[in-house]
Amino acid sequence: MLLKPLFLSSSRFPPLHKKAIFPSPLLAAAAAAPMASSSTIPTEKEKQKEKPLQVAKRLEKFKTTIFTQMSMLAVKHGAINLGQGFPNFDGPDFVKEAAIEAIRDGKNQYARGYGVPDLNSAIAARFRKDSGLEVDPEKEVTVTSGCTEAIAATILGLINPGDEVIVFAPFYDSYEATLSMAGAKVKSITLRPPDFSVPLDELKSVISKNTRAILINTPHNPTGKMFTRVELETIASLCIENDVLAFCDEVYDKLAFEADHISLASLPGMYERTVTMNSLGKTFSLTGWKIGWAIAPVHLTWGVRQAHSYLTFATSTPMQWAASAALRAPDTYYEELKRDYMAKKEILVDGLKAAGFVVYPSTGTYFVVVDHTPFGLDNDVAFCEYLIQEVGVVAIPTSVFYLNPEEGKNLVRFTFCKDEGTLRAAVERMKERLKRK
């Protein structure tokens, strides 16, 4: 563990993310900062805070997420935040106007649990257009509070304790925590640079009679990899041969730059065993709205909806109405989005290369992963601290995205979901201040 004796011994300080294995006083200080007091005599409120932190066993090893820690450090050091993946620009006016109108129209009480009918229809229509699959909006689409809830409802609704679920590392951090809440056994397959391709033989060898599901994220956070047709076809045939489910997180499907996005559900024989999950946040630069959905055949939707009913029951009504307006955007909206992001990506990638990083190709998402070792720091956490303190830029250490953090120690992730001025300023700082060893 990273912050051991110094910080973990004190129950006052929340221990940091379990994966932050490398010594890091800076992160520890950031995590501890909100608890600090200016007075020497503890107030009643502070005494309260000194009580040992409590958490159920199933979540014991998951601590403050790295995104929160890095964003706190960014503020503290006035660093440019290319860490957490939220745009620093606003979503489109026509969607915001639709939300305002829905609120004014009195669409403010509980929505139907599985989604307002208009949104279910818009989701089904977009899925038909994108994947060619015809789904029943009433029976096969469930609206959730962001993709995060779609992931939780899918896992909690369809996975039993002891079931094995295969994930591809590096992976989005909610997967492991939610699988842990479901009592699942996580089996991780590592995607390695430079191309982060799926080691298909290893995947075959990991599948057992206990495998219940494979969780796929394409385009992939953090690497920017897009699963190839061959990889998806192999995964599909393994799922079919072994009677395994597929859970597909496709939140970056509209940020596919160099190849068309392929939904695993659209491959022959896969729809009946796949839950496809998505959300509005990335595509419409409205990550705070938390409107998501899960699409699955009736027999799988049952489990998803059972969990959803008792997790949140329903999602914000006016935002659902606005989301249905968003999903009816013309193709030109998505074309422009892609064009904008390609320009941003070029600024960041060229800048990172000029600054001396080894930059791995990113074909989708708004992330790019680099090898930081030319700068001589021991590991990704140490490098990110150095980058914040000495250079004034925030990146995310990728070791937090692996079951075995060692596997990510050479890699850090940058995001380009920022305006061009911010990206250029960050790149200039890195070019000026980073010194190769």
Ligand SMILES: Cc1ncc(COP(=O)(O)O)c(C=O)c1O
């Ligand atoms: C791969 C992946 N899945 C899911 C999510 C969460 O999506 P939402 O904000 O819709 O819950 C994110 C957000 O960063 C993500 O990167």
